[in-house]
Each structure stands twice: as structure tokens, then as C-alpha cells.
Amino acid sequence: MKKIIIALIIVFSAFLETANAAEMSEWAKGDYSSASEKGLIPLSIAVSNLTDNVTRGEFCNLAMNMFDTLYTGEVKLFDCPFTDCNNDYIVKAYSLGIVHGKTETEFCPFDSITRQEMAKILVNTLETAGKKLTVSSGKDEKAYSYADFSDVASWAVLDFVKVIKYGIMSGVSETELNPNANATREQAVAIANRSVDKFKPNAAVYAKPKLTNMENGAEVSNNLSVTWDKNNSAEEYIIIVKDEDCNLIDICTSVINQAGISTENFDKGKRYTITVAEVSDKTVFSDAVEVIYDEEEERFQINTVSDKYRRVFQNGTPFKTKDEADANMATVQIPVWHLKDNGTKVASKTELVVNANLAADVVKIFTEIFEDAEQFPIKNVGGYSWRNTAMGKVSEHSYGTCIDINYDENYYCYADTGQAITGSFWKPFENPYSITPDGSVVRTFAKYGWAWGGNAWSRLHDYMHFTYLGN
Numbered sequence: 023m024k025k026i027i028i029a030l031i032i033v034f035s036a037f038l039e040t041a042n043a044a045e046m047s048e049w050a051k052g053d054y055s056s057a058s059e060k061g062l063i064p065l066s067i068a069v070s071n072l073t074d075n076v077t078r079g080e081f082c083n084l085a086m087n088m089f090d091t092l093y094t095g096e097v098k099l100f101d102c103p104f105t106d107c108n109n110d111y112i113v114k115a116y117s118l119g120i121v122h123g124k125t126e127t128e129f130c131p132f133d134s135i136t137r138q139e140m141a142k143i144l145v146n147t148l149e150t151a152g153k154k155l156t157v158s159s160g161k162d163e164k165a166y167s168y169a170d171f172s173d174v175a176s177w178a179v180l181d182f183v184k185v186i187k188y189g190i191m192s193g194v195s196e197t198e199l200n201p202n203a204n205a206t207r208e209q210a211v212a213i214a215n216r217s218v219d220k221f222k223p224n225a226a227v228y229a230k231p232k233l234t235n236m237e238n239g240a241e242v243s244n245n246l247s248v249t250w251d252k253n254n255s256a257e258e259y260i261i262i263v264k265d266e267d268c269n270l271i272d273i274c275t276s277v278i279n280q281a282g283i284s285t286e287n288f289d290k291g292k293r294y295t296i297t298v299a300e301v302s303d304k305t306v307f308s309d310a311v312e313v314i315y316d317e318e319e320e321r322f323q324i325n326t327v328s329d330k331y332r333r334v335f336q337n338g339t340p341f342k343t344k345d346e347a348d349a350n351m352a353t354v355q356i357p358v359w360h361l362k363d364n365g366t367k368v369a370s371k372t373e374l375v376v377n378a379n380l381a382a383d384v385v386k387i388f389t390e391i392f393e394d395a396e397q398f399p400i401k402n403v404g405g406y407s408w409r410n411t412a413m414g415k416v417s418e419h420s421y422g423t424c425i426d427i428n429y430d431e432n433y434y435c436y437a438d439t440g441q442a443i444t445g446s447f448w449k450p451f452e453n454p455y456s457i458t459p460d461g462s463v464v465r466t467f468a469k470y471g472w473a474w475g476g477n478a479w480s481r482l483h484d485y486m487h488f489t490y491l492g493n
């Protein structure tokens with residue numbers, strides 16, 4: 023292994039709550055990736071749980087990255103009166119009149135930001151960068167049609183009218199703006215990305231670092247060697263490691279396109295993600311890749327999403343026809359527990375059709391679930407099915423890379439209202455067929471790199487659904 027220069031900073035998680043197990047909601051991935059390529063994402067957001075609330079400081083940082091993308095002139099900086107922060111981006115935003123403190127002397131950078139504060143900062147940022155947002159004087163603007171528009175504070179009314187008119191922000195539902203609600207980091211990133219797309223559609227795009235050739239170090243045990251494509255304009259690289267609960271496990275820097283990551287403290291049953299940031303005049307993040315313990319090889323290995331596609335499809339491209347998909351499926355026999363009316367469980371077997379390249383893993387997954395002390399009862403289970411989703415997209419079930427378990431008791435629903443799309447309910451700990459978030463089923467699938475629809479996305483919950491590719 024090559025000698026590397028590396029500064030290792032161990033940062034223990036600042037997040038006390040058990041967060042959503044998803045690194046990021048499915049809907050946010052496109053915006054996040056696009057925002058990253060524009061250099062909009064602050065490091066403080068990248069190292070945090072993206073499904074948690076964005077803070078005032080982080081949003082200010084995001085807004086200043088937006089400003090730098092939209093405006094190239096000089097900015098005259100003033101002294102900041104805040105005693106609780108002195109970050110460059112807060113000084114700059116204050117000097118430009120884009121932000122104000124919560125009091126004369128406090129900015130409160132760690133407070134969650136409200137939607138109306140976001141609306142004000144967004145409009146101030148765009149207008150200070152020379153973008154004109156005009157509104158009509160009458161009450162015919164769309165924002166007025168929301169049932170709770172009267173809840174918007176007087177200082178934010180005009181800003182909310184503008185962000186709704188220009189489609190930069192939207193209501194939290196068809197009828198509500200919820201101006202005092204907080205927003206998540208991924209929502210903030212999506213808003214910043216869409217603002218730049220709207221007001222500077224040809225913003226510069228920076229190449230994301232692409233992770234390559236990852237393997238266990240031969241010389242140092244418990245060490246994972248990570249390399250990525252070299253970019254001559256990069257001043258330095260930052261490597262971010264998070265666990266499956268999105269807690270920051272490790273962050274280190276490297277001046278060359280390689281780093282060694284210690285897996286000594288990694289839990290073999292858990293999934294970890296690695297992201298590399300390239301720092302030049304902008305900070306651009308690679309896609310997150312997964313690290314999973316490979317029991318046969320007895321070592322941790324990195325699994326990129328493209329590795330997963332290569333594993334399940336010949337040449338990495340999804341099946342285009344039902345005939346092509348049919349030809350790539352396999353029927354597997356799996357052990358299951360059946361729950362009888364008198365409450366006893368009996369061992370049984372059932373069949374499942376899945377992608378042939380995942381068949382061996384699927385048998386292992388169900389065998390481990392069967393052998394776990396929990397003896398989770400399985401009433402029905404389905405894998406491959408050539409079809410579209412309820413939302414009209416090609417279902418990942420068409421690739422044989424998703425599995426549904428106990429359909430009725432683990433319903434697919436809207437996260438905000440709980441309204442069912444398919445199935446009837448989800449009552450973990452109450453109904454024995456409902457899948458529990460920390461139970462053997464979710465744990466075992468996670469170990470093999472499968473996400474659970476029960477916590478993978480923020481707008482929709484699909485409690486019956488496990489996915490290898492993440493959809």
C-alpha cells in the first residue's frame with residue numbers, strides 16, 4: 023500500500039436521536055447530486071443527517087454558496103455584532119443585509135430555521151445578487167390561496183408571495199404553507215438547487231470525485247483503502263464516513279487521491295457510507311458508497327450503487343422488456359415461520375422469484391430471519407413482478423430486486439397523512455405480522471445492503487418493501 027499523508031480527525035456523533043436509517047430520502051437524490059455539482063452544499067450539511075432539520079447557520083452557508091454562484095462582484099465586509107458565531111458566510115450574509123440576528127448580539131446559528139425565515143433569506147439572496155422577483159399588487163398571487171396564509175408573519179408576507187410565485191418553495195400540502203414549520207437539510211438543498219436552476223440555468227458544473235478501486239489494505243489489517251479519480255484543480259480532499267443511522271463516524275483529509283479508512287470499530291452487521299469531497303474553489307461531493315462486511319471474504323468491502331447495478335444486470339443497464347427480465351429471474355425456496363390461530367409458530371417453506379444474481383443472498387437473508395430468536399412470522403412474500411408503481415414509474419419489482427413481506431399488515435402509504443396506497447395498516451409491536459424498525463427482518467436485509475421502504479423516504483412509507491437498488 024502506498025504511503026499516504028493523512029490527517030485523521032475522529033468526530034463523535036453529535037446526533038443523539040436514532041435518526042432515519044436512510045442516508046437521504048429517495049426524492050432528494052437528484053437535487054442533492056445536482057447541487058453538489060454546482061458546489062452549493064456546505065460541508066456542515068454533508069456530514070450531517072440530511073433528513074434532520076436544517077439550522078440557521080447551515081442555511082446561511084447554503085444561501086452564500088448560492089450567492090457566489092449567482093454573483094461575481096466584490097462584497098464589502100462589515101464587523102458582525104454577533105457574539106455566538108464568526109463564520110465567514112454569516113459575516114458575509116450580514117454585511118450584505120441578507121440575514122439579521124435573533125437579537126442585537128446573537129445569530130443563534132444552531133437553531134432550526136423556520137420556513138418563513140428561509141423564504142426571507144432566499145429572496146434577499148436572489149435580489150442582492152441582482153435577480154428581480156416581481157409580484158402583482160393585488161391578492162391574486164397564488165400564496166394568498168393557502169388556508170393558513172394569515173399565519174405568515176408580516177415581515178415575511180412579500181417573501182412568501184415571491185417564493186411561491188417563482189416555484190422556489192411550495193406549500194407543505196395543497197392547502198397549507200406552514201410558515202413556522204422547520205425544514206430538513208435535504209429540503210433546503212433542493213430549494214437552493216432549484217433556485218439556481220431558475221435564476222442561473224447555466225451555472226458552472228464541477229466534476230464530482232468518482233470513487234474507484236477500493237479494497238482492503240494488504241499491509242494494515244482493518245484498513246480499507248479508498249481511491250478516487252485525481253483532479254489537478256483539487257487542493258485537498260475530505261473523506262466522510264457515516265453509519266447506517268447517518269451518524270458521522272469518521273472524517274479525515276488527504277492531499278492525494280487516496281485514503282486509508284480504519285474499519286476496526288465498524289460493526290460487522292451494519293452498513294456504512296463513504297463520501298469524498300473535493301475542495302478547490304468549490305467543495306463538491308462524490309456519491310455516497312456503501313461499505314458492507316462480506317462474510318465469505320471475511321472483510322469489509324465497498325459497494326457502490328453502480329456496483330449493485332453491475333451485479334444485477336448484464337452490462338449495468340436495467341431490463342427493458344418483460345422477456346428480458348423473465349430470463350434473468352430465479353425461483354428460490356426459503357424457510358418461513360407460519361403463525362397458527364392458537365398463537366404457535368410452525369416451520370414451513372415457500373417460494374419466491376427474484377433476480378438470479380441475488381438468489382443466493384435472498385436465501386441467506388430468509389434463512390437468517392428464520393433462525394433469529396424473534397421467529398418473525400411470514401404470511402405472504404413477493405419478489406419479481408413486471409409492473410409500474412402506484413406512482414406510474416417502472417417498479418423496481420420489475421428487476422427482481424425488491425421483496426414485499428406481509429402486504430396487508432405493512433401498508434404502503436403517504437407519510438404525512440398515513441393514507442393507504444396498498445395494504446391496510448402498520449402496527450409494529452401490536453400486530454405480529456407488522457415489521458418492527460429494529461427487528462430481525464430490517465436488520466438482516468440491511469446487512470446484505472437492502473434498504474427498507476419503512477424508513478427509506480420522507481414522503482412515502484412502504485413498510486412491506488425491501489429494496490436492493492434503493493427504489
Ligand SMILES: [Zn+2]
Nearest residue numbers: 424425426487
Ligand atoms: Zn414493494
